[in-house]
Amino acid sequence: MINKIIATLSKQSPCQFELLEQPIEGFSFYQATSSVYQRFLVVVKVPKLIKPSEFNHWVLSNTPEELKQTRAFAKNTDVVILLELDDLTSIVEHESEVFSLEEDGYSFKKHVLYYSKEELEILQHLDVKELQALIKDQAKFGLYKNSPLQASEYGIASRIYIKLPFLSVPVDESELDDPCQLADDYLQKVGLLSISNEFETLITSNGNNYKAIVEGYIRGKMANSQAED
Numbered sequence: 001m002i003n004k005i006i007a008t009l010s011k012q013s014p015c016q017f018e019l020l021e022q023p024i025e026g027f028s029f030y031q032a033t034s035s036v037y038q039r040f041l042v043v044v045k046v047p048k049l050i051k052p053s054e055f056n057h058w059v060l061s062n063t064p065e066e067l068k069q070t071r072a073f074a075k076n077t078d079v080v081i082l083l084e085l086d087d088l089t090s091i092v093e094h095e096s097e098v099f100s101l102e103e104d105g106y107s108f109k110k111h112v113l114y115y116s117k118e119e120l121e122i123l124q125h126l127d128v129k130e131l132q133a134l135i136k137d138q139a140k141f142g143l144y145k146n147s148p149l150q151a152s153e154y155g156i157a158s159r160i161y162i163k164l165p166f167l168s169v170p171v172d173e174s175e176l177d178d179p180c181q182l183a184d185d186y187l188q189k190v191g192l193l194s195i196s197n198e199f200e201t202l203i204t205s206n207g208n209n210y211k212a213i214v215e216g217y218i219r220g221k222m223a224n225s226q227a228e229d
Contacts, residue, residue, distance in 0.1 A: 001123045002082065002115065003028065006043055006164065008128050013166045015039050020067070027062055038072040039166070042108070045082040049097040049112070052104035055081075059108065074107075078165050083114040088149045113163040118151035131157045135169055 007028075010017035015032035017039075022028050030041040042059060050058070059079060060068070067073050081101065085091060091098075091114055098112045126134075134140060134157040144154040161167050 001120060002113075002160075003043065005123065005126075005128060005131070005160065006080065009131075009160070009164060009167060010041060012128070013164075015041075015166050017041050017166075021064060023064055024062055029064065029067060038076050040067070040070075040073050040077040041166075042077060042079045043082065044079060045084070049081075049083065049094055049101060052101050052106065052110075055101060055110070056104075056107035077108050079108045079110045080163060081110060081112045083112055084120070085114055085116050088114075088116045088119075088151060088155075091149070109165070111163040111165060113159060115156055115159065116151050119156040122151065122153055122156060126153065126157075131160065135161055 007019060007030075010030055014034060015037045016034040017030040018033050020029045020031050026045045028043040030043070032039040032041075042063075044059065046055075049055075063073075083094075094114075098114075101110045101112055104110060134153055137154065140152070140154040141158075144152050144158070148155065161169060
């Protein structure tokens, strides 16, 4: 099921990945069909994590020859490593191995997507649209944040979006807070909104000579302060 979800998400991504072939069980090779991108994706399931150098050699030895001969393949390939755990809590035991693989700069950019057997069961009841909705669900996020090592819909959905580097969280702009209003609310809270408004009025009425406006404003404030003393 997780391979099916990855295939769908990768096809719907800006790269528009298409599955090329699966030379052996556990390996899937994709190529971007969008004219904007020259990227490749390899999805491989591993029984356990191994050293980066061994892993790189293993992937290359199972890569179709035509891909290895493609110049863009060497520098533009992401490898998603699927690691199934009996229980999520056991990921703590593999943290150093995950770090070594993901920080290794040779051959491929590597991303370890781990999940539990229980999370695989959860995925059986979710489709891509539901995953996209889940990732924006603040209530589900709150529950996940309190128990990140407990199997949950939000946990596996967020991990998929984090570990597939070509994905971005699907956000409708109408759902976003107005940044200008957020800034004004903060300035009001710390007592600086009136100063901000003064600057805005000065700049609007005096053109774009920001340096002169700021210097004049500071001199005026200092003179007022000295007069009050």
